[in-house]
Amino acid sequence: MLSDKVINELAAIVGKAEILLAPEDMIAYSHDATMFSHKPEAVVRPANRDEVAAVVRIAARHRIPLTCRGAATCLSGGAVPLKGGIVLELTRMNRIHKIDPVNRIAVVEPGVITFDLIFRVAAEGLLYPPDPSSMKESTIGGNVAECAGGPKGVKYGITRNFVLGLEAVLADGSIVETGNDVDGDMCGPDWTMLFTGSEGTMAVITRISLRLVQLPQTKKTLLAIYDRLEDAALTVSKTMAGGIVPTTLEIMNDRTIVAVENYLKIGLPVNAGGLLLIEVDGVPSTVEENALKISEICRQCGATAVKIAQTAEEAEDLWRARRAIGAAFGRVAPSKFAEDSTVPRSLVPELVNRMLTIQEKYDVPVFICGHAGDGNMHPTILFDRRNKDQAERAEKALEELHFITLELGGTLSGEHGIGFAKAPFLRAEAGETGYQMGREVKTILDPSGIMNPGKMFFYEGKLH
Ligand SMILES: Cc1cc2nc3c(=O)[nH]c(=O)nc-3n(C[C@H](O)[C@H](O)[C@H](O)COP(=O)(O)OP(=O)(O)OC[C@H]3O[C@@H](n4cnc5c(N)ncnc54)[C@H](O)[C@@H]3O)c2cc1C
Structure with a gap:
């Protein structure tokens, strides 16, 4: 006490x-x-x-x-x-200090809700692209600390691509400013990136300068429906290999579609094996052309139907379905491992196949969704941890999934971070030298180990 x-x-x-x-x-x-x-x-x-x-x-x-x-x-x-x-x-620190349309910069406190910033800058004809599906609740401080991604990451990149500078309080209470409000800061190592993704283990972020881009003139949302999830996965690698960069390229497997439909009841194709939710944005002529090209690739890869949302409301319904996945899963089972296993885009079909194998091998339901366009898949294992046998199978499936991801040249976390949930596997990803380097850097910045202890490089064992 x-x-x-x-x-x-x-x-x-x-x-x-x-x-x-x-x-x-x-x-x-x-x-x-x-x-x-x-x-x-x-x-x-x-x-x-x-x-x-x-x-x-x-x-x-x-x-x-x-x-x-x-x-x-x-x-x-x-x-x-x-x-x-x-x-x-940090939610009381929720002021937007500045939106500068000329320099395309926003300066915010960490407690600003992500969606509030997106909404505010849109009124100025600007876009803040990182759009985690939690954006109506998550804070920009949490996004920077986790280096959050989102559906738009395929085209625009993730949080780190938009952080220009930070103000942060170090573990002794001193204040540091990193970066500045210009894109080309080359004065020494990039301290801004040291703190971006540091998950509260090195400093408290108290102010953030963010890069903004022009709001696209128009966009189109497409829904491609498949009998087989593998065909949806193939579409992802074919689209990206074809040189078309959609704004978003989201995947859902059969279990995920049913879970979301049971929750929202908006007419999703519950008999499908998988679907892709695709958005293209830009100038009208390019959007039209890219939508047609992507529709064609979807059909070539086996889509049984490709629908283009005809109204903004229809498109919003589809995105609501995507954002509701987390809540829908909560109704299926009380416990979950919600992963963000990320592999090179060309290996998305391979990862999907391996996930389906794991599902059978351990007899656990794997709900697959995620930002497939940048290889960032969200296999989610739902179970009841009060059932010891089921929990053990889920843990084994998770472990195998992590090692498969690394074997495919991927990363354990495309956006959710390491925390302690993935910390037991961090050494395998970072390598011994990288792991020790992480410990040393953290120790220099936080010698007493008070900042978010027990996480990332300082994991001490399983939490029961
Ligand atoms: C339904 C659902 C959907 C999601 N979808 C996505 C998605 O699409 N993409 C994605 O990337 N993530 C997603 N997430 C995960 C989560 O929303 C993100 O990691 C988000 O960035 C966390 O923000 P938060 O404000 O909730 O942070 P918190 O959960 O409160 O904190 C996250 C971490 O950041 C640290 N932290 C918070 N604020 C600061 C600060 N000011 N300074 C230093 N450290 C700080 C905390 O200590 C903690 O380690 C989803 C989560 C849910 C529940």
Whole structure:
């Protein structure tokens, strides 16, 4: 338990009302979007950078573990306060400081909801492309800390491609500024990228400069339906090999389609073996041409139907279906491993085949979806962890999936991060030298190990 002295010190900084200590709050803040949990001892809700720095200085002085939290939609356990201590909730820091249409830059605080930023910049004719399916809840701070991706990653890239600079509070409470508001900053190593994807283990991000792009003039959404998932996967590699870059190229297998349809009831093709949800954007003539070319590739690869959404509402329904996958899975089973196994695009068909084999071998349902266009697949194993036999089979299937992904030259995480959920496998991906380097860099920045302890390079074993 935190002493009264420490609690009073914290209250003097953020105000008593912004410290949560009630048992029910500790339960609420023990979770993220994984099935794991651990209770903190206090939740502290700072309003600005100086309050963050003062809280971090107290944590450093008393060696109290500190776990940052945005919206807690993390799928790798990053926001779970594994060692108790303080949860630093950053959602009060939700101001958009600046949208600069001339230089195409936005400067925001970490607690800004991703969708709010996308909505605000669209009004200026601009686009902030990273669009995680959780964007209506997730925060930009959480997106940067996890280097989030999203459907539009195929064409535009992921969060790291849009972060120009950061302000961050280091583990001793000092403040660092990295990068700046121009694209071509070549002054030494890219410290901005060191913190992007560092999952709250190295610093608290308190301000973010983001690159924006021109809002495309028009877009089209296509739905391609297949009898066989393998044909949908083949379409992905053929489309990308054909030199056409769609804005999005999302895949769903039969189980996923049924789960979403049961949840939303919007008329998805429940008898299909798989589907692709494709968007193209740009100037009208190119959009038209690319939509036709992609439709043709879909048919050549075995699509039984290719439908082009005729209205904005029809297109939005399809995207609503994509965004509802997480919630739909929640109705199927109480426990899940939601992965983001990412392989070179040309190997998407191979990964799909291997996932189907794993499903049979371990007799566990694998729900397949994901941003297939950039090789970022989301195999999700749904099970009930109270059933010991089922849980063991799910864990074995997961382990095999991770090693297959690495064998195919891929990565364990295309966007959800390592947290502790994937930490047992990080050494296999990073290699011994890379792993030790990760530990050393973290130790230099956080010698007392207070920043999000037990995660990434400092995983200490399984959470029960
Ligand atoms: C239904 C659903 C769909 C999803 N779809 C996608 C998707 O398409 N693409 C994708 O990439 N992810 C997706 N995710 C995962 C998740 O939404 C992202 O990882 C997101 O970036 C997390 O943002 P958050 O605000 O919820 O962060 P949190 O979960 O609160 O925190 C995530 C990590 O960042 C750290 N952190 C948070 N804020 C800061 C800060 N200011 N400074 C330093 N560290 C910080 C935390 O300590 C933690 O380690 C999805 C999750 C769900 C539940």
